[in-house]
Amino acid sequence: MSEQNDPSSAEAGAEQPSHGLGLLVGLPLICAAILGGWTLWRQTAELDDIESRQLAWGTILDLTREHIVLTLVTTAIVLVTAVPLGILLTRPAFRRLSTPVVGFANAGQAAPVIGIIVLLAMWIGFGFRAAVISLGLYAFLPVLRNTIVGLQQVDPTLVEAARGMGMSGFDVLRRVELPLAIPIIMAGVRTALVLVVGTASFATFINAGGLGALIVTGITLFRNSVLISGALIIAVLALLIDWAGRVFERIATPKGLS
Template sequence: MSARTDMDRNERHLFWTIPAIVASGVLVWVLWRSTADLDDIEARQLAWGTVGVLLGQHVLLTLVCAAVVLVAGVPLGIALTRPGVRRAAPLVLAVANAGQSAPVIGLVVLLAMAMGFGTPTAVVALSIYAFLPVLRNTITGLQGVDPALIEAGRGMGISAMGVLLRIELPLASKVIMSGIRTALVLLVGTASFATFINAGGLGALIQTGITLFRFRILVSGAVLVALLALLVEWAGQVMEMLVEPKGL
């Protein structure tokens, strides 16, 4: 009972602490932006409309890449735990690991040279980079399901698909969601590199700050990306708690 009480207390802290930190960070930045004495370049780059557009581009790019990773990673992970295919899992994981081992900026630039600049190339590059956590956690989660439960389901006459949907996936859902959360945080951070191939996002502020030696623009871009990543991390942890089977 004590352990459960501690868990409930931690969950309540999670629901309030991280959003409070993000809200405080946003408020501090907004107040600074409203009162700072900016030169023409800084005022133009940090205009409310400009920041709003860049933020929207960043979030949209992250969501599109996340959808691609989910649609590709979860079904492939399920397939690689099925009899007759699971022997290929180490090879597929090795290939996925190689994709994430490469520096993301190198991957973005190489694909831009092959496919051209723009958002589609950024989606492909970032999806490759964030693919491994979802694939690996899907395989790990399904492999961690007690075989006795699977056999019990089959003994009750449940089909293989029914066992997967009603027993395996619900029990593996928390591990899978952990991989999705990791991928989302990776995507929020690496989406900053999309600006180098004309795909927009908050990375444009960082790039401008570096190029024009405008420290306040650089820090603003970095802070906004960090706050967005922290918010996504919180949302992922909340989703993990929501999908956890009751009684576990």
């Protein structure tokens, strides 16, 4: 039976948009419920002096701001390097280099992120810059790989048709290839964002700030309330970042492809 006459195929196609819309609506609600429950606990819990200082609202807001800044700066650097490189490696003159470059990026991501952070900090100094570089190296692969895969999966007949209409190579890339590759590229960007949010917790080991300080304090001082609070806030932040990536993906995807 052909896919055109298969009811199950039609149902699957209809479920895809509704599934995506459900995530767009459901993720913020889930995050709000989690944060609301944690806030209620924080207001009513009996905390000792150490827990009260670590979980003070000013401290939480400062650490969250540091975590978000670290995530956004790292992601911006990854985007302005990985996407252009992925585009370059899909051009005929450089296509043969795509395999070794992706292999090298794979090897970089396979290394433990905490090891990369500490080694870079010992080399270029502790602080924000070392954290951004090390996290950027870790998040580079998903964006690079998805950029290459997304552009490679564009239908060659569409590219040839665009060239036949007299478009230049740049116009074909801008008006045909990139719009069609956007969903796959954005999936890589979302993966990188979530990776950075999670691994940014290690930045506290090199004095780069972030919510990882709560986890370290909780482990060091045997304060489970501080430890769990830090892990919970980081998890919610990762969900919100993923949600923001889905919203941007939906906006950036050309109509008819979403």
